[in-house]
Amino acid sequence: MIISQENIQKVLYELFVKYNFTKEKAQLLASVFTESTLDGVSSHGINRVPLFIEHIEKGVIKIDAEAEKVASFGSIERWDGNFGPGIINATKCTNRAIALAKQHGMGLVALRNTNHWMRGGTYGKQAAEANCMSILFTNTKPNMPPWGGKDSRIGNNPFVVSIPREKGNVILDMAISQFSFGKINDYRLKGEKLPFHGGWDDNDELSNDPDKILSKERGLPIGYWKGSALSMVLDMLATILSAGNSTYRISSKDIETGISQVFICIYPEVFNDSELQEKLMDEIIDYTHNVEPINSEDKIYYPGERSSQTRTKNLKDGIFVNESIWEKIMLLSKK
């Protein structure tokens, strides 16, 4: 079904107010869930709302909790999220990293005891709109085996890099897994195989068969051994800098919570050459854009370009929302 941005925003805002969030927080939560859906990332937008409410009801996400600073030194700070909503904590810490960057050239905020930030790109965009570059990452529960191992003991640890640009911000938002389990399930529902290996089957063989991969959740890191190592070091950085939970410690809980995140922002305007920066960005984008495609009908994109196009389309035509998700939200709203 097609729903307008205004309507999604309104329904979610009222839902969150009903669940005892302050008006300000309900507004922020509704806005982030709606914006992600508008950008075409429903999987971390509206589709996540029922699970978000479930985690509130279970007490995993604390409605009233606020992230607070626990230590600081120069341009780096350590915050405790006190198990508040991931969106609210991550928004606050991104803002703090932006402020540090504007003061010191760059800033880093490490956040512990937070919850899922939903779409990581949200905060990359937030930084870019404040004219900052950002490097952001989070750890997760284990969902991929370390290279060569049988069991999932590393996280897919989403990683975000953003660069502000007048003609369209560049925003990379990727998990370290080759495919998310949500995406693998989409292939399963369509009765299709994955285009590349996506995880291990029950015989510990790499597989592109959604059914076989989904029988146990053992995802494949990007670049095999390389992504396995990258996942480990991101977990180490987030854990040590926040003195928070590692993927190992998160694994002991039934529900993924109390995770650790890092927000690095850099303010390139301190170098007073914005025009040159814009020119250099355009050169890189033009050079990659203008490559001859392997399939003549294909187009090469820069990171973030397609979600920006989806946004433009959805603003015009309205947003597609899965009916059963919308029904669940309606039910929660009337509960």
Next chain:
Amino acid sequence: MIISQENIQKVLYELFVKYNFTKEKAQLLASVFTESTLDGVSSHGINRVPLFIEHIEKGVIKIDAEAEKVASFGSIERWDGNFGPGIINATKCTNRAIALAKQHGMGLVALRNTNHWMRGGTYGKQAAEANCMSILFTNTKPNMPPWGGKDSRIGNNPFVVSIPREKGNVILDMAISQFSFGKINDYRLKGEKLPFHGGWDDNDELSNDPDKILSKERGLPIGYWKGSALSMVLDMLATILSAGNSTYRISSKDIETGISQVFICIYPEVFNDSELQEKLMDEIIDYTHNVEPINSEDKIYYPGERSSQTRTKNLKDGIFVNESIWEKIMLLSKK
């Protein structure tokens, strides 16, 4: 042939002095080339020395050039490498990022107009030995197609993350390509196929056949579209922050030179909980180490563990050096 560390160091030092480097610089260069070889990374150690000398003779690498600071703001600085040797420039900028980190909690140095830093892990180790974490990256000439494109227009942009640890530093040092062309050539020489896709063949199909991939240098990014995007944003960060050459601009030169790099260091000791940090690191490493391997004879490693083991072995047994490389170095030494 097997050569001792002392002998490699001495021969290289004398070679570099002969090529008019100051004693101090000759010492540093010899030491970095030797250490990389000792750690088992001959491809970016002794095997690179003849090409390094060739680039000096061609004037691509300037013997007397020194990196100098061109702009700074708080915890970030921009340096110009003036086309000096990549090793000397990168060592200096890592030291500067370490100093900034100790002063501000973290520091960033962006370096332009430099040359190949050889083994990126060298600087990750340098940071770790100064009790700093590091995130370091460099751009390169184009050697991989952006995802969906025919021609190589993005770089394999090596990426380093290091974390200091008493029981052994963690050092990830990886290019964004699935396999280096050097590694692909090793498979070719052994008459073997790659274990996974490594690039494109002449029909624009992904291939694991070294001969087919090496006919045109079109490497495969880790994680297909994901590594393609990651390569782009690393190039953007390095180019914008240094106001230096992007992969696009580097592509216009016959020899890869004038590249751009970023050195980020973080000093976690500002939080005064080194014991806790050590414990958290050990937990992560134990958890991943102790996973049951798919092949019972395999062992799971943390990033940097194997090169540290190779080092220990080579210190005991001497270092294997390819004979033809050693002969070339002998010839250059007598020239």
